[in-house]
Amino acid sequence: MTADERVLILYDRRANAGAAWALRRAATARGANAHVRFLGTDRPGAGDAFAEVVEELVDVDVVVAFTSSSALTSPAAHVTVAHGGRVVTMTGADERMLTHGAIEADFTELAPTCExxxxxxxxxxxxxxxxANGTKIRMSLRGRSGVPNPPGRPRAGVFRAPYAGVVVAPVENSVDGTIVVDVSTSFGQVDSPVTILLEHGRVVAVTGGAAAQQIERMLADTDDPLSGTVGVVGFGMNPAASVCGVISQDVAMAGTGHLSLGPNRGIGGASDGHAYVELVYAQPTLFLNGAKVMRDGAIADL
Incomplete structure (x- = not known):
């Protein structure tokens, strides 16, 4: 953020109020015109929180979102991008996370690898x-683009912090197989692995401990006809991140993969689903067009 930029800071859980107001103080000290808004949804999977302030998004240079739904997949958040602005999403971050942990990574150094x-x-x-824990999913990426975070150079767009990695919106009805979630979900760290069966891009079965029950309840409690649709597949590459039960930190960790259920139109997909949950698993091995490009979370030579 620079002097005279118009900055809108959003949060929808009271636990993130400290981070939102601390960032406002820092932005104001740098000469930015910063404002804070509480959106009030206060729960994971609540849909596109940004739709509530879509008219305001036209008139800002920077949006920073401490919201439970990720701006990365939000069509409303991309209104700012369409007007040349930047959106940074920091799902679940507290005040300490603005200065410690994953945020301390050298993002300039990581950007070329992400690109x-x-x-x-x-x-x-x-x-x-x-x-190794049993994840095995296949999908089509035809016509879809990998999205690097951070980008190699500053530009308008929606980005995650302290995320470093790559995400993609797979063809929605193409995702089949099993994902074993052994790190965390949007609700926190898992007490035992959660096994999710996917058919034609939709969740058809969830088994496991307490985390599995939370996912099942969220999917059952929504009237969203697209509930349980795979929206995003991604791979974390931030060596300074570690598992702490806060999803914005956990998905960033190098050596992990993540999959989200919910919308993906913001990154080139075709799903407008509202129910949103992220699922993180350890040590993914990735094959692209049959060639191994990642083994147990480590990237092959680029």
Missing amino acids: LFAAKVTDAVEAEVQS
């Missing part, structure tokens, strides 16, 4: 992801 890996994803038409 190169995203290019490989963009060039692929099919992908398969496996893990």
Whole structure:
């Protein structure tokens, strides 16, 4: 953020109020015109929180979102991008996370790797992801682009912090297989692995401990006809991140993969689903067009 930029800071859980107001103080000290808004949804999977302030998004240069739904997949958040602005999403971050942990990574150094890996994803038409714990999913990437975060150079767009990695919106009805979630979900760290069966891009079964029950309840409690649709597949590459039960930190960790259920139109997909949950698993092995480009979370030579 620079002097005279118009900054809108959003949060929808009271636990994130400290981070929102701390950032406002820092932005104001740098000469920015910063404002804070509480959106009030206060729960994971509540849909597109940004739709509530879509008219305001036209008139700002920077949006920073401490919201339970990720701006990355929000069509409303992309209104700012369409007007040349930047949107940074920090789902679940508290005040300490603004200065410690994953945020301390050298994002300038990580950006070229993210860009190169995203290019490989963009060039692929099919992908398969496996893990030692039992994940095995296949999907089509035809016509879809890998999205690097951070980008190699500053530009308008929607980005995650402290995320470093690559995401892609797979062809929605193409995702089949099993994902074993052994790290965390949007609700926190898992007490035991959660096994999710996917058919034609939709969740058809969820088994496991307490985390599985939370996912099942969220999917059952929504009237969203697209509930349980796979929206995003991604791979974390931030070496300074570690598992702490806060989803914006957990998805960033190098050596992990993540999959989200919910919308993906914001990154080139075709799903407008509202129910949103992220699922993180360890040590993915990724094949693109049959070639192994990642093994147990480590990227092959680019």
